[in-house]
Amino acid sequence: MVEPESEQVLDLLADDYAREILAYLSKQPMLVEELGEKCDGSKSTIYDRVDQLQSVGLVSENLQIDPQGHHRKQYETILNAVLVTFADGQYEIQLEIEEDTPDRFARMWGNIRGE
Structure with missing residues (x-):
């Protein structure tokens, strides 16, 4: 898995949504529909933030098939913690990201296929 850019993550975490x-x-x-209800935001805003979170590697996507055969994307976070430390006139950002083995394999396979 490619580590997300720390600066991008901090910029994204500045957003309430x-x-x-x-x-x-x-x-x-x-x-996304459930997130929209919980976050009280428009569907397009929630989709945008989920896409941004996914693009920096903080959210993963799973395809769900309902009993009628419709495909729906379900999301989960893989970010556990963000630690920012300041010392000697510099700062360091550490991300604690956790993925289980099947998710890691699916992500690597997607990267190989160019998805």
Whole structure:
């Protein structure tokens, strides 16, 4: 897995919706519609933030098939913690990211296929 850029992550975490989405997804995987209800945001805003979180590697996506055969994307966070330390006139950002083995394999396979 490619480590996300720390500066991008900090910029994204400055957004209220992004933080709320990560907080809700830390409890359980959710659909965008469910996140929209919880975060009280428009569907397009929630989709945008989820896409941004996914693009920097903080959210993963799973495809769910309902009983009628419809495909729906369910999201979950893989970010556990962000640590910012300041010392000697510099700062360092550390991300604690956790993926299980099947998710890691799926991400690597997607990268190989160019997805």
